[in-house]
Amino acid sequence: MIEAAISQEEAEVLRYVKEFAQKEVKPLAREIDIKKEVPQKLIQRMKELGLFASYIPKEYGGAGLSFSFLVRVIEELSRACPSTALVLDGALTLFADPLIMFGSEELKRRYLTKVAEGAVGGLALTEPNAGSDAAAITTSAVRKGNGFVLNGNKIFISNGRIAKFFVVDAVTDPSKGHRGISTFVVDADTPGFRISRDIQKLGIRGSSTVELEFHDVFVPEENIVGEINKGFKVVMDTLDSGRIGIAAQALGIAQGALEEAVDYVKQRKQFGQRIADFQGIQFMLADMSTKLEAARILTYKAAEIWDKHEDAVRISSQAKLFASDVAMQITTDCLQLFGGYGYTTDLDAERHMRDAKITQIYEGTNQIQRVIIARDLLKQ
Numbered sequence: 001m002i003e004a005a006i007s008q009e010e011a012e013v014l015r016y017v018k019e020f021a022q023k024e025v026k027p028l029a030r031e032i033d034i035k036k037e038v039p040q041k042l043i044q045r046m047k048e049l050g051l052f053a054s055y056i057p058k059e060y061g062g063a064g065l066s067f068s069f070l071v072r073v074i075e076e077l078s079r080a081c082p083s084t085a086l087v088l089d090g091a092l093t094l095f096a097d098p099l100i101m102f103g104s105e106e107l108k109r110r111y112l113t114k115v116a117e118g119a120v121g122g123l124a125l126t127e128p129n130a131g132s133d134a135a136a137i138t139t140s141a142v143r144k145g146n147g148f149v150l151n152g153n154k155i156f157i158s159n160g161r162i163a164k165f166f167v168v169d170a171v172t173d174p175s176k177g178h179r180g181i182s183t184f185v186v187d188a189d190t191p192g193f194r195i196s197r198d199i200q201k202l203g204i205r206g207s208s209t210v211e212l213e214f215h216d217v218f219v220p221e222e223n224i225v226g227e228i229n230k231g232f233k234v235v236m237d238t239l240d241s242g243r244i245g246i247a248a249q250a251l252g253i254a255q256g257a258l259e260e261a262v263d264y265v266k267q268r269k270q271f272g273q274r275i276a277d278f279q280g281i282q283f284m285l286a287d288m289s290t291k292l293e294a295a296r297i298l299t300y301k302a303a304e305i306w307d308k309h310e311d312a313v314r315i316s317s318q319a320k321l322f323a324s325d326v327a328m329q330i331t332t333d334c335l336q337l338f339g340g341y342g343y344t345t346d347l348d349a350e351r352h353m354r355d356a357k358i359t360q361i362y363e364g365t366n367q368i369q370r371v372i373i374a375r376d377l378l379k380q
């Protein structure tokens with residue numbers, strides 16, 4: 001039933017992705033965490049396998065595969081290494097998706113074709129004083145000649161060091177609140193654009209997270225995504241699909257952690273028997289597996305709704321909220337199953353728990369997901 005949402009061709013490609021993730025990505029996951037970098041050779045391999053092109057429409061050099069397929073790819077990559085998955089997820093859901101939805105023909109030709117070839121992008125929305133309250137951003141975009149001059153700071157920007165371009169939100173009319181925000185595409189080599197700091201983190205350490213500065217960065221008018229002063233909708237719609245991507249990331253992290261814990265309880269002996277034979281352990285496994293399956297069905301359903309271009313606001317928040325909470329519970333319980341060994345860095349259980357935590361925070365914290373879900377429910 002769950003597989004029905006993807007085509008035969010997509011299911012076939014997914015098999016290769018699973019093999020790539022387990023054989024080539026998973027063995028590097030620990031090193032990626034320690035070295036705090038996804039190796040270029042893995043990004044190159046994702047490019048060769050056509051993963052960047054997969055979700056880009058055919059007219060722009062892509063394969064035009066579905067969002068449901070992309071969600072499964074993110075899940076499989078995250079099962080092996082969520083930092084690696086985030087490179088692709090950021091490029092496709094955070095950078096490409098707003099262009100697919102709102103970009104002019106020229107912007108699509110200029111940038112989507114590059115993403116299809118493997119160029120990484122990112123989204124720069126969050127600022128030091130504007131996180132959950134994204135409409136409070138103050139980065140300014142002031143008209144000059146045939147374009148705009150951007151000034152301000154952005155924080156926590158994923159894919160920071162590896163992205164060639166970013167979707168950036170800035171204020172074009174300060175008197176209008178969120179109706180005065182516009183969304184731009186900014187090339188990372190534009191004069192005045194600067195990475196001011198690499199941010200050190202609890203988990204997904206292989207993912208580059210940076211602080212950005214804009215000093216008189218000139219952006220031509222044609223780089224506006226959608227219409228001037230209508231950029232807040234662009235970014236909010238972008239986050240709808242983005243949240244389903246984060247739900248998929250949570251699923252993958254939890255699945256990877258659970259598989260390792262199941263293997264361990266079958267071989268660890270205490271009191272003269274396998275710990276898997278204790279009913280207390282079996283009940284933990286049963287609960288984890290059930291919650292994970294429920295999260296998966298919800299996430300796939302959200303992706304299916306997105307593919308049908310139906311209203312996905314509530315379900316994308318529900319998927320992200322539920323899957324990320326489940327991932328945090330599962331990775332914490334899996335660590336418990338390894339006992340003292342789980343608490344050490346000799347095993348991967350602690351990394352899975354560290355990696356899971358971010359899924360409750362980014363693309364809107366889980367408190368904000370509850371705000372969105374309740375608001376949508378009450379408006380009807």
Ligand SMILES: Cc1cc2nc3c(=O)[nH]c(=O)nc-3n(C[C@H](O)[C@H](O)[C@H](O)COP(=O)(O)OP(=O)(O)OC[C@H]3O[C@@H](n4cnc5c(N)ncnc54)[C@H](O)[C@@H]3O)c2cc1C
Nearest residue numbers: 123124125126131132156157158209361362363364365367
């Ligand atoms: C590793 C990482 C990667 C990220 N990547 C990106 C990226 O690529 N691009 C980007 O633009 N941003 C990115 N972010 C930013 C991320 O989306 C924000 O951190 C997040 O939305 C929360 O904002 P904040 O950190 O400012 O927290 P705050 O908004 O200051 O929230 C603090 C606390 O208050 C709670 N809170 C706030 N408002 C409410 C409310 N109305 N009701 C109840 N509770 C509330 C929050 O849930 C939270 O617990 C990333 C963050 C991290 C850590």
